[in-house]
Amino acid sequence: MNKQIELLRQVRLALNNNQFQDAIDALQQMVALAEESGDIGAKGRHLGNLALIYYRLNQPTKALQAFKEALTCARQVNDRFTESGLLGNIGNILREMKQTQDALQYLDAALIIAEEENDTRGRGIWLSNMGLVFDDLQKPDEAIKYHTEAVNIARELKDQKGLTSRLSNLGNSYVSQGDLKLAIPYFEETIAILRNLGETNELALRLGILGNLHSELGRTSKHQQEAIQHLQQALDFYVETLKIARDLNDPVTHAQVLRSIAHVLMFMGHTRRAIEYYGTAAQMFSALSMEREYSQTLADLELAQKEISD
Numbered sequence: 001m002n003k004q005i006e007l008l009r010q011v012r013l014a015l016n017n018n019q020f021q022d023a024i025d026a027l028q029q030m031v032a033l034a035e036e037s038g039d040i041g042a043k044g045r046h047l048g049n050l051a052l053i054y055y056r057l058n059q060p061t062k063a064l065q066a067f068k069e070a071l072t073c074a075r076q077v078n079d080r081f082t083e084s085g086l087l088g089n090i091g092n093i094l095r096e097m098k099q100t101q102d103a104l105q106y107l108d109a110a111l112i113i114a115e116e117e118n119d120t121r122g123r124g125i126w127l128s129n130m131g132l133v134f135d136d137l138q139k140p141d142e143a144i145k146y147h148t149e150a151v152n153i154a155r156e157l158k159d160q161k162g163l164t165s166r167l168s169n170l171g172n173s174y175v176s177q178g179d180l181k182l183a184i185p186y187f188e189e190t191i192a193i194l195r196n197l198g199e200t201n202e203l204a205l206r207l208g209i210l211g212n213l214h215s216e217l218g219r220t221s222k223h224q225q226e227a228i229q230h231l232q233q234a235l236d237f238y239v240e241t242l243k244i245a246r247d248l249n250d251p252v253t254h255a256q257v258l259r260s261i262a263h264v265l266m267f268m269g270h271t272r273r274a275i276e277y278y279g280t281a282a283q284m285f286s287a288l289s290m291e292r293e294y295s296q297t298l299a300d301l302e303l304a305q306k307e308i309s310d
Contacts, residue, residue, distance in 0.1 A: 004033055004042075011049075020053055027053070044073025048086065060093050067093070081122075084113035088126050095133050103133050124153035128166055131173065140177040147173055160197060164190045168206065180213050187213070204244040204253060208260075211237035215264050234264050255284035259297050266304060275304045 007026045014022035027050045034043035051066035067090050074083040091106030107130045114122035131146030147170040154163040171186035187210050194203040211234045218230035238261045245253040262277035278301035285294035 004030060007033075015053075020057055023053055024050065040073045041077045041079065044070045044077070044079070044082065047073065048082075051089070055093065060097055064090060064093050064097075080113050080117050081119065084110045084117065084119065084122055084126075087113070088122070088129065091126075091133075092129055095129070095136065098136075100133055100136055104130065107133065120153060121157060121159075124150050124157070124159075124162070124166075127153065128169060131169060135169075135173055135176065138176070140173045143173040144170065144177070160193050161199075164193050164197075164199070164202065164206075167193075168209075171209075175213070180217055184210065184213055200244055200248065204241050204248070204250075207237045207241040207244070208253070208257065211235075211241060211257075211260060215260065215267075218264070219267055228268070231264050231268050235261060238264070251284055251288060252290070255281045255288065255290070255293070258284070259293075259300070262300065262304075266300075271304055271307050275301065275308070278304060 007030045010026040011023045011030075014020070014026065027046050030046040031043055031050065034040075034046060047066045047070035051063045051070060054060075054063035054066060067086055071083065071086040071090065074080075074086055087106045088110035091103045091110060094100075094103035094106060107126050111123060111126040111130065113119075114126060127146045128150035131143045131150060134140070134143035134146065147166060151163065151166045151170055154166050167186045167190045171183040171190070174180070174183035174186070187206055191203060191206050191210065194206060214230045214234035214237065218227045218234060221227035221230060238257050242254065242257045242261070245251075245257060258277045258281035262274040262281065265271075265274035265277065278297055282294055282297040282301055285291075285297055
């Protein structure tokens with residue numbers, strides 16, 4: 001037992017110092033000791049922790065193997081709660097490895113156990129992840145069903161942080177379906193929650209998405225007044241995103257939003273103002289060595305200048 005405690009201390013110390021190989025070595029010793037003593041539950045826990053480190057190190061194959069060994073242990077000791085979590089983690093890794101059908105099978109198995117064990121939080125997680133798999137499969141109708149249920153569970157649990165990601169997932173699925181107007185309320189609710197939580201980085205991202213949605217609706221609307229309203233809303237969201245990017249000293253987002261503002265101004269007929277934004281964005285992309293973005297913005301700038309000269 002003392003040896004296990006010492007190894008656990010070594011693991012924690014190694015992780016605190018980002019010495020991941022030392023943590024792996026100590027965990028592997030803990031796995032071996034648990035196996036020798038016949039403590040299958042402890043062996044499974046150590047394997048699960050080992051898998052998490054491999055995942056953190058972007059070694060999905062090793063993470064997958066360790067999770068599957070941990071799953072065998074959980075089943076041997078009939079630990080259904082842990083089994084559900086391991087099945088879900090395996091499903092998530094398989095999704096990242098583009099093995100979508102296998103991912104669905106594991107996530108569905110995790111969901112079934114969560115339902116049987118009345119694990120509401122787990123149900124919400126696995127429903128959300130299954131929705132993401134259907135997004136990957138370009139089946140937004142199916143994804144929306146899962147994301148909607150996951151949103152409802154986050155509301156039930158009063159999980160505000162989880163709700164923001166699930167609302168965004170649902171909004172993204174509606175975008176994939178081509179229903180931009182239906183997507184907007186979900187991002188608006190996300191933004192309201194993020195303001196309350198003070199999550200500035202996430203807020204900037206969602207504001208930019210809303211700007212993009214209104215910009216697209218403005219460009220495609222057949223009704224002039226509606227188009228103007230959407231374009232103005234796009235500008236409002238972009239301007240707020242721009243302020244946050246400046247406050248966070250985020251030059252990449254700053255430059256990208258400047259270019260987006262220029263696009264909207266061009267569509268609204270404010271070509272001279274658009275030229276100013278294109279010019280600043282191009283300078284920033286050049287300074288950031290973002291060659292593709294610089295070339296694209298320079299081409300936009302030249303088209304705008306040509307329109308003025310014609």
